[in-house]
Amino acid sequence: MTKVLEVTGLEGGYGTVQILNGIDLHVDEGEFITIIGPNGCGKSTFLKVLFGLATHQAGVVLHNNIDVSGWRTDRLVGLGVAYVPQVDNVFPSLSVRENLEMGGVWLPSKELATRIKRSCAMFPELEPRMNDLAATLSGGERQMVAISRALVSNPKFLLLDEPTAALSPKYQQQILANIDGLRDQGISVLVVEQNARLSLARSDRGYIFSNGKVVHTGNAQSILNDPKIGEYFLGLHE
Numbered sequence: 001m002t003k004v005l006e007v008t009g010l011e012g013g014y015g016t017v018q019i020l021n022g023i024d025l026h027v028d029e030g031e032f033i034t035i036i037g038p039n040g041c042g043k044s045t046f047l048k049v050l051f052g053l054a055t056h057q058a059g060v061v062l063h064n065n066i067d068v069s070g071w072r073t074d075r076l077v078g079l080g081v082a083y084v085p086q087v088d089n090v091f092p093s094l095s096v097r098e099n100l101e102m103g104g105v106w107l108p109s110k111e112l113a114t115r116i117k118r119s120c121a122m123f124p125e126l127e128p129r130m131n132d133l134a135a136t137l138s139g140g141e142r143q144m145v146a147i148s149r150a151l152v153s154n155p156k157f158l159l160l161d162e163p164t165a166a167l168s169p170k171y172q173q174q175i176l177a178n179i180d181g182l183r184d185q186g187i188s189v190l191v192v193e194q195n196a197r198l199s200l201a202r203s204d205r206g207y208i209f210s211n212g213k214v215v216h217t218g219n220a221q222s223i224l225n226d227p228k229i230g231e232y233f234l235g236l237h238e
């Protein structure tokens with residue numbers, strides 16, 4: 001099985017500030033993987049290091065056996081990696097179409113238009129909103145724009161940071177179903193989710209982070225069924 005991502009002993013953070021204390025994690029081709037863990041444990045930092053937006057301090061990151069440790073974002077995009085941030089993931093003062101165009105500014109205009117059409121196909125709600133400012137969109141619609149924009153670069157591997165945060169239950173289900181569906185297009189997915197149950201239900205495997213480390217990993221179903229994990233991480237008592 002080809003490993004889209006293989007991370008070994010990753011340490012990283014912001015400049016000399018260390019947040020990640022030795023992460024081991026992998027994503028096989030076609031997998032949907034969910035990372036969960038308490039606030040502030042380094043989930044977002046991990047995705048940022050993988051996308052060249054936070055500091056890689058030690059350890060090895062392989063994409064399809066290519067050592068990309070410490071690579072810059074533009075080189076990672078060239079390899080087929082895309083990222084949807086947790087916050088501020090649309091430009092409010094630009095239209096929906098302009099936001100989507102940002103996902104492939106380097107492309108010839110005809111190719112860009114084709115890709116935007118294809119990237120939005122799974123979110124028909126966006127079609128009538130193309131000329132509206134992103135500022136006028138609901139939270140769910142903004143998330144759709146952010147995901148579609150990431151898809152414009154034709155990724156093979158998509159990193160998503162809490163794509164359903166602050167969305168209504170209806171949107172949470174729809175967004176996760178659409179992300180799950182990306183696997184049919186050959187896109188492997190690594191998601192950080194606070195809606196752990198919903199996301200694990202669609203995942204192959206899961207990782208639980210705490211204090212910048214992986215404290216548990218396994219089959220998604222076994223994580224969902226583990227009462228001890230449920231008690232601490234899945235909000236069984238909420």
Ligand SMILES: Nc1ncnc2c1ncn2[C@@H]1O[C@H](COP(=O)(O)OP(=O)(O)OP(=O)(O)O)[C@@H](O)[C@H]1O
Pocket residue numbers: 014017019037038039040041042043044045046086
């Ligand atoms: N730009 C930054 N510079 C320095 N420290 C930062 C920066 N961004 C985040 N941190 C710190 O890194 C630690 C991990 O934060 P991170 O955002 O990765 O956590 P998280 O697991 O994604 O949390 P949440 O569930 O709240 O999104 C926190 O202590 C945070 O204060």
Ligand SMILES: [Mg+2]
Pocket residue numbers: 043044045086161
């Ligand atoms: Mg976060």
